[in-house]
Amino acid sequence: MHRAAIPVIEADRLEADGIAALEEAGCLIVTGVAGRGERERLRAELAPYMERAPVKAGNDPKEFLPECTRRIIGLVRRSEVVRDWVMHAMPRRLCDHFLQPNCDARYQLHLTAALEIGPGARRQLLHREEDTLPYFPLPRPNLVLATMWAVSDFTADNGATLLVPGSHRWPKGRRPREEEIAIAPMEAGSVLVWLGGTLHAAGANVSDDWRYGVILTYSVGWVRQEENQALAVPDQVARELPKDLLDMIGHTTNGLLGISDRFSDRAPEYDGIMEMNR
Ligand SMILES: O=C(O)CCC(=O)C(=O)O
Incomplete structure (x- = not known):
């Protein structure tokens, strides 16, 4: 069987080749993004939480999360490396291209998750990141951009x-033939990027190793974040974060959305509303 393939580029070819390749295929592997030191620091930062996360049990083929997998969310609170990855120039360049034109004001961090896939895990059900935002017919403008950082190979x-390359342009009911499903092997330190309309799933683990990845997704700022960052990042952590990261997690207004009298200094146009609320 001749399988579909996913475009692969080195990080320094992003501008020249990566944007067009992602537009066309709806998915892209960017190699050489995160160094070994960063990956080791990330593992150390998250180890206390990953070790406590339950390994999924049961064998229900309809369950979204396959058995023999474990995951945690809330990574901005727990990892300085994740904070750097969220703000990394590579995904932001792609968000500037794929999300910003569909934003009223800005794009935002949508979800953070670290996930390990253990020996014996079955293939996950194919899905789209935008399945949670079903109010526009497919194909639709890009609302979400997803990245998967390979912590292990x-x-x-x-x-x-x-x-499924190209599926970001498919109508809703179209299902892929097996040969249209591509596999995304990549070395640790690479990042897989896909658009919110692209069908994808975790593969089955038939090896003796655990596969370790970090998913960071971004969305247009006028939809609700998949992970509630205002709750995920408590005040005592938020206080220490730089303003650009705070803006990315949602401590800012987004056009007319998301006002709070806690940042009236940053949104002078709301002074009138703030006055009414005093
Ligand atoms: O683990 C993967 O490769 C993909 C996982 C995924 O898409 C999800 O759990 O939403």
């Missing part, structure tokens, strides 16, 4: 992500 055997 991703291989065809240990559960590398499966994607």
Whole structure:
């Protein structure tokens, strides 16, 4: 069987080749983004939480999360490396291109998750990041851009992500044939990027190793974030974060959305509303 393929580029070719490739395929592997030191720091920062996360049990083929997997969310609170990755120039350049034109004001962090896929995990059900935002017919403007940071190597055997190139342009009911499903093996330090309309799933793990990845997704600022960052990042942590990261997680207004009298200094146009509320 001749399988579909996913475009692969080195990080320094993003501008020249990456944007067009992602536009066309709806998915892209960018190699050489995160160094070994960062990945080791990330593992150390998240280890206390990952070790406590339950490994999914049961064997229900309809469950979204397959058995033998574990995941945690709330990564901005827990990891300085994740904070750097959220604000990394590579995903932001792609968000500038794919999300910003569809924003009233800005794009935002949508979800953070660290996930491990263990030996014996089955293939996940194919889905789209934008399945939670179903109010526009497919194909629709890009609302979400997803990144998967390979903390370990991703291989065809240990559960590398499966994607359907081109499916970001498909109508809703179209299902892929098996040969249209591509596998995204990548070396640790690479980042898989896909658009919110692209069908994808975690692969089955038929190896003896655990596959470790971090998903960071972004959305247009006028939809509700998949992960409630205002609750995920408590005040005592938020106080220490730089303003650009705070803006990214939602401590700012987004056009007319998201006002709070806690940042009236940053949104002078709301002074009147603030006055009424005093
Ligand atoms: O783990 C993967 O490769 C993809 C996971 C995913 O898409 C999800 O859990 O939403």
